Amino acid sequence: MTALVEVKGLDKVFGGVHAVEDVNFSVEAGKVYSVIGPNGAGKTTLLNLITGLYTPTKGEIRLGDESTARLTSNQLAERGMCRTFQHMQVCMNMTAIENVMLGLHLRFNSGLLATLFRLPSMRRNEALARERAAQLMDYVGCGDYLASEASAMSYGALKRLELARALAVDPKVILLDEPAAGLNATETAALEELIRKIAEQGVTVILVEHDMKLVMGISDQLLVLNYGRVLAEGTPEQISQNPDVIAAYLGG
Amino acid sequence: MLNQIMQSRLRGVMLLGLILIFLPAFFANPFHYELAIQVGIVAATVVGLNLLVGFAGQISLGHAGFFGLGAYFSGIATGTYGWSSIPALVAGAIAVGVVAWIVGRPILRLKGHYLSMATLAVGFIIAIILENERALTGGPDGMSVPPLEVFGWQLSTFGRYSLFGLEISGVQAWYMVAGVLLVIATWFALNIIESPIGRALRSLKGSEVAAGVVGVNTTKYKSLVFVVSAVYASIMGGIYAHFQGFITPDLASFDFSIVLITMVVIGGMGSTFGVILGAVVIELLPQALADFQELEMAMFGLILMVTMIFMPKGLLPTLNSVVPNITRKKAAEVRHDSTG
Numbered sequence: 001m002t003a004l005v006e007v008k009g010l011d012k013v014f015g016g017v018h019a020v021e022d023v024n025f026s027v028e029a030g031k032v033y034s035v036i037g038p039n040g041a042g043k044t045t046l047l048n049l050i051t052g053l054y055t056p057t058k059g060e061i062r063l064g065d066e067s068t069a070r071l072t073s074n075q076l077a078e079r080g081m082c083r084t085f086q087h088m089q090v091c092m093n094m095t096a097i098e099n100v101m102l103g104l105h106l107r108f109n110s111g112l113l114a115t116l117f118r119l120p121s122m123r124r125n126e127a128l129a130r131e132r133a134a135q136l137m138d139y140v141g142c143g144d145y146l147a148s149e150a151s152a153m154s155y156g157a158l159k160r161l162e163l164a165r166a167l168a169v170d171p172k173v174i175l176l177d178e179p180a181a182g183l184n185a186t187e188t189a190a191l192e193e194l195i196r197k198i199a200e201q202g203v204t205v206i207l208v209e210h211d212m213k214l215v216m217g218i219s220d221q222l223l224v225l226n227y228g229r230v231l232a233e234g235t236p237e238q239i240s241q242n243p244d245v246i247a248a249y250l251g252g
Numbered sequence: 253m254l255n256q257i258m259q260s261r262l263r264g265v266m267l268l269g270l271i272l273i274f275l276p277a278f279f280a281n282p283f284h285y286e287l288a289i290q291v292g293i294v295a296a297t298v299v300g301l302n303l304l305v306g307f308a309g310q311i312s313l314g315h316a317g318f319f320g321l322g323a324y325f326s327g328i329a330t331g332t333y334g335w336s337s338i339p340a341l342v343a344g345a346i347a348v349g350v351v352a353w354i355v356g357r358p359i360l361r362l363k364g365h366y367l368s369m370a371t372l373a374v375g376f377i378i379a380i381i382l383e384n385e386r387a388l389t390g391g392p393d394g395m396s397v398p399p400l401e402v403f404g405w406q407l408s409t410f411g412r413y414s415l416f417g418l419e420i421s422g423v424q425a426w427y428m429v430a431g432v433l434l435v436i437a438t439w440f441a442l443n444i445i446e447s448p449i450g451r452a453l454r455s456l457k458g459s460e461v462a463a464g465v466v467g468v469n470t471t472k473y474k475s476l477v478f479v480v481s482a483v484y485a486s487i488m489g490g491i492y493a494h495f496q497g498f499i500t501p502d503l504a505s506f507d508f509s510i511v512l513i514t515m516v517v518i519g520g521m522g523s524t525f526g527v528i529l530g531a532v533v534i535e536l537l538p539q540a541l542a543d544f545q546e547l548e549m550a551m552f553g554l555i556l557m558v559t560m561i562f563m564p565k566g567l568l569p570t571l572n573s574v575v576p577n578i579t580r581k582k583a584a585e586v587r588h589d590s591t592g
């Protein structure tokens with residue numbers, strides 16, 4: 001039992017809104033851990049805290065042996081954490097493949113001099129990055145867009161592109177904020193398959209999702225948030241039978 | 253794919269080189285050369301500024317300040333202290349780069365209007381310093397600068413030189429210098445854009461949040477592009493000082509900063525060849541409309557507004573997308589005619 005991600009007494013207050021309040025949980029390495037709860041429950045805020053976009057008002061976050069609550073998102077990426085967004089964050093001023101290559105930034109960077117003179121070392125790096133990015137686009141199922149501008153892609157394809165970019169970081173832990181939102185049933189089934197494959201490769205997945213069929217089918221462990229507080233935690237079976245959860249969420 | 257990009261980048265630079273080689277065929281007198289040299293120097297500056305504004309999505313309303321600093325560094329180092337030109341240009345670039353890095357760190361945290369105001373203030377402060385340090389700069393009256401010294405030649409616009417047995421005039425020699433510098437400036441800019449560094453810069457504009465979560469140190473890259481664009485301005489400012497032979501603090505003025513930004517905007521933010529075209533248009537316009545000189549700034553404001561409203565992508569990208577449309581429409585009409 002090794003906890004890869006651990007959250008203790010986490011609080012985030014925005015003005016008068018207590019978006020996340022005294023949240024505790026830990027995620028074991030290699031598991032799919034899902035966070036559910038009604039809109040406004042604080043799920044996105046929780047992910048933003050874990051990934052370094054927000055600083056907690058109070059509480060502790062650990063990644064492996066390290067306390068990470070004060071780290072920035074790029075420092076967390078260096079430590080093997082990456083994510084996708086509920087409101088997509090794709091660079092529309094780039095091509096599709098360049099977005100994925102951006103995800104390879106930490107692995108295939110070149111210095112300023114090598115760049116200015118386009119030295120062979122830089123060109124080799126660039127070719128490797130392009131090849132790896134193309135593989136990843138195939139892997140997530142947007143291989144048809146290898147030559148496209150990002151702005152020319154459909155909503156569903158963009159969501160997969162974002163996933164490819166996150167995988168490009170070669171993360172130990174990946175956080176997905178409502179990846180199935182706006183997808184149809186076929187696309188959701190393909191996404192479920194993909195998340196399963198990612199988890200099988202040993203990547204820890206923290207998933208925020210409204211699609212109960214997807215969540216219940218794929219998760220090892222679930223956390224239910226309500227008004228920023230933990231309502232329940234357990235396996236999918238435990239959660240689906242929890243009377244509090246049924247009253248507050250599943251039933252309504 | 254990679255090959256294709258390589259080739260298109262090469263093709264662009266080669267086309268620029270060819271245009272620069274054949275352009276003098278249209279020059280009737282030395283004044284045309286001088287105009288072209290001036291356009292080239294300013295265009296190279298704008299190519300650098302475009303990295304910051306067009307590609308990284310940041311703003312600088314004080315960039316003339318760095319141009320002015322570079323000009324005065326070269327002027328003072330060569331004129332007052334007797335350095336030769338190239339070491340002065342290099343030292344000036346380093347000094348201005350350091351200044352940009354120091355002022356950039358705090359202000360680049362700001363966004364939008366706040367960043368505009370802060371960079372505007374930087375430009376003002378530099379202009380004021382240049383005006384008030386009379387002992388060094390000669391104050392508002394300006395100072396004279398010795399000719400550019402390259403490979404032992406003293407390059408003055410009034411001189412006469414022989415190159416590989418060919419007799420060339422001073423303005424022709426200067427035209428070559430400006431042309432080569434513009435090609436190099438463009439080549440470097442294109443190399444930066446199509447690289448991991450360039451993607452990191454463009455991601456600052458596309459989505460700073462996304463850049464951060466994939467590991468781009470956004471603070472570092474903002475500083476980097478600010479410094480790079482300031483170094484472009486510094487070097488071209490130094491070159492300009494040698495070319496004009498006389499400089500005043502106006503080089504660092506707010507007006508000139510606005511001229512530079514106008515070139516980026518009308519040229520099409522994020523298009524390197526577009527902003528060169530922008531520099532050409534904005535530099536030549538006052539020549540064409542010499543009677544309206546007092547209204548120059550008002551005109552630039554108007555051009556800026558009209559461009560932003562009707563061609564938000566700028567001159568070249570708009571032309572690019574309109575021209576194929578027209579040809580396609582024509583083709584469709586032809587097909588229609590032949591079937592109808």
Ligand SMILES: Nc1ncnc2c1ncn2[C@@H]1O[C@H](COP(=O)(O)OP(=O)(O)O)[C@@H](O)[C@H]1O
Nearest residue numbers: 014017019037038039040041042043044045046
């Ligand atoms: N940046 C912010 N500033 C102010 N309030 C915020 C911010 N982010 C989230 N909130 C508030 O925090 C609460 C939780 O929001 P969020 O985490 O987005 O919920 P969820 O993702 O579960 O729908 C909401 O009341 C929301 O308005």
Ligand SMILES: [Mg+2]
Nearest residue numbers: 043044045086
């Ligand atoms: Mg949310």
